[in-house]
Amino acid sequence: xxxxxxxxxxxxxxxxxxxxxxxxxxxxxxxxxxxxxxxxxxxxxxxxxxxxxxxxxxxxxxxxxxxxxxxxxxxxxxxxxxxxxxxxxxxxxxxxxxxxxxxxxxxxxxxxxxxxxxxxxxxxxxxxxxxxxxxxxxxxxxxxxxxxxxxxxxxxxxxxxxxxxxxxxxxxxxxxxxxxxxxxxxxxxxxxxxxxxxxxxxxxxxxxxxxxxxxxxxxxxxxxxxxxxxxxxxxxxxxxxxxxxxxxxxxxxxxxxxxxxxxxxxxxxxxxxxxxxxxxxxxxxxxxxxxxxxxxxxxxxxxxxxxxxxxxxxxxxxxxxxxxxxxxxxxxxxxxxxxxxxxxxxxxxxxxxxxxxxxxxxxxxxxxxxxxxxxxxxxxxxx
Amino acid sequence: xxxxxxxxxxxxxxxxxxxxxxxxxxxxxxxxxxxxxxxxxxxxxxxxxxxxxxxxxxxxxxxxxxxxxxxxxxxxxxxxxxxxxxxxxxxxxxxxxxxxxxxxxxxxxxxxxxxxxxxxxxxxxxxxxxxxxxxxxxxxxxxxxxxxxxxxxxxxxxxx
Numbered sequence: 001x002x003x004x005x006x007x008x009x010x011x012x013x014x015x016x017x018x019x020x021x022x023x024x025x026x027x028x029x030x031x032x033x034x035x036x037x038x039x040x041x042x043x044x045x046x047x048x049x050x051x052x053x054x055x056x057x058x059x060x061x062x063x064x065x066x067x068x069x070x071x072x073x074x075x076x077x078x079x080x081x082x083x084x085x086x087x088x089x090x091x092x093x094x095x096x097x098x099x100x101x102x103x104x105x106x107x108x109x110x111x112x113x114x115x116x117x118x119x120x121x122x123x124x125x126x127x128x129x130x131x132x133x134x135x136x137x138x139x140x141x142x143x144x145x146x147x148x149x150x151x152x153x154x155x156x157x158x159x160x161x162x163x164x165x166x167x168x169x170x171x172x173x174x175x176x177x178x179x180x181x182x183x184x185x186x187x188x189x190x191x192x193x194x195x196x197x198x199x200x201x202x203x204x205x206x207x208x209x210x211x212x213x214x215x216x217x218x219x220x221x222x223x224x225x226x227x228x229x230x231x232x233x234x235x236x237x238x239x240x241x242x243x244x245x246x247x248x249x250x251x252x253x254x255x256x257x258x259x260x261x262x263x264x265x266x267x268x269x270x271x272x273x274x275x276x277x278x279x280x281x282x283x284x285x286x287x288x289x290x291x292x293x294x295x296x297x298x299x300x301x302x303x304x305x306x307x308x309x310x311x312x313x314x315x316x317x318x319x320x321x322x323x324x325x326x327x328x329x330x331x332x333x334x335x336x337x338x339x340x341x342x343x344x345x346x347x348x349x350x351x352x353x354x355x356x357x358x359x360x361x362x363x364x365x366x367x368x369x370x371x372x373x374x375x376x377x378x379x380x381x382x383x
Numbered sequence: 384x385x386x387x388x389x390x391x392x393x394x395x396x397x398x399x400x401x402x403x404x405x406x407x408x409x410x411x412x413x414x415x416x417x418x419x420x421x422x423x424x425x426x427x428x429x430x431x432x433x434x435x436x437x438x439x440x441x442x443x444x445x446x447x448x449x450x451x452x453x454x455x456x457x458x459x460x461x462x463x464x465x466x467x468x469x470x471x472x473x474x475x476x477x478x479x480x481x482x483x484x485x486x487x488x489x490x491x492x493x494x495x496x497x498x499x500x501x502x503x504x505x506x507x508x509x510x511x512x513x514x515x516x517x518x519x520x521x522x523x524x525x526x527x528x529x530x531x532x533x534x535x536x537x538x539x540x541x542x543x
Contacts, residue, residue, distance in 0.1 A: 282520075362521070379487065
């Protein structure tokens with residue numbers, strides 16, 4: 001799939017996103033970014049979504065019922081059968097008849113890490129699909145189910161989830177240690193036959209989930225999602241998964257930790273995944289802007305390594321070379337319901353929407369301009 | 384009448400000993416090809432321009448000279464606007480700030496008539512970027528610029 005277009009879908013009046021290897025969606029709250037990303041999953045994974053619901057004995061009678069199950073309670077009205085239009089690579093698809101097809105592939109091709117990911121861990125315990133209400137969004141339930149499988153089954157014999165030899169590059173592990181976990185390890189504590197995640201410090205001091213920092217609580221489900229996507233050994237990708245959506249990867253994190261997450265997102269690109277992010281972080285956009293500038297002005301792998309303070313070993317060099325060849329796109333979901341391509345991210349663009357990076361740096365720019373005016377006025381008065 | 388008040392930009396240039404009326408040029412002519420960085424719909428409001436860098440080269444050869452001055456009709460009189468056409472990299476921020484400091488000092492000590500036209504404008508100094516702007520708006524360098532009283536660089540100045 002190269003592009004997805006929608007008309008009259010929730011708050012989106014009209015929008016077309018042409019995907020890069022990495023695609024960022026920015027914009028204020030309630031402009032349809034998350035809905036758009038969920039629709040992308042629905043279009044790519046309709047067969048798998050239906051199969052997953054049926055696996056848990058969930059049935060539906062109409063498109064509206066299905067959309068309530070998928071997008072969540074009260075959300076079906078956002079898809080207006082007579083008005084909403086969806087097109088993949090310019091070709092319109094009728095969602096009702098598309099979903100009623102019986103021979104859709106059922107393998108998951110898009111892995112979705114939702115914004116509500118912190119809710120997928122309760123008191124350090126992962127939660128299965130059935131632990132949720134039927135009106136909870138499918139993407140949250142499905143992500144939670146994957147983490148549950150990972151921790152309770154795939155890592156059944158593992159006592160320590162982080163750091164773990166063979167999971168993620170050593171350089172990434174060191175960054176995560178430094179900027180997220182400090183001197184603590186993410187460990188498994190077996191309590192009444194249930195495997196509970198805790199942080200363990202020096203002298204086996206145990207910190208339960210509720211005393212973790214907000215950033216650590218946000219980061220752990222993201223880390224487990226990445227573990228799901230990055231199998232051990234020489235396998236690049238998980239199963240048939242080609243696409244990854246991560247909503248607001250910066251949530252709760254210090255800018256240093258956001259840099260680590262950005263690095264891990266680039267690692268997903270290196271592995272051949274196509275990644276879509278929604279973000280409110282200028283920091284994330286700065287990374288994409290730097291990559292864009294490197295591509296425009298013949299930046300090298302050494303420049304990219306310098307950005308992330310990465311060493312010059314052959315594997316990292318190769319990683320940086322690959323990242324420089326990827327394509328990066330940025331779309332601004334505007335309050336008027338339209339979607340605008342601001343991929344150039346030119347801070348001096350005449351169009352304030354592009355210059356302000358979809359509103360993310362407008363406030364900083366305004367602060368700078370007001371402060372410069374105050375300073376200039378003061379200098380003039382004292383001269 | 385206060386010194387400099389109600390003077391035109393051209394008269395203020397003529398009364399500045401370091402310059403003289405022969406350095407004044409009509410419209411944006413003194414900017415040459417750099418005039419592409421200025422947009423103005425009401426050209427009749429332009430009060431002429433001066434290539435400051437060129438005009439002051441022999442007198443201040445080693446100083447960080449500012450590039451251009453423009454006259455612009457605003458309200459009841461003309462104001463002076465100062466533009467520096469310069470690459471916008473983070474490494475150039477200190478260079479442009481030094482130029483601004485030098486300009487302010489020169490206005491105060493050697494060009495009081497032009498300085499009085501400058502004081503009519505709230506923030507009359509502009510950095511016009513050649514090529515891409517490589518300074519992020521959240522960067523310490525952007526804040527350093529603001530602290531010095533200089534706006535974030537733009538590629539095109541729209542005179543309104």
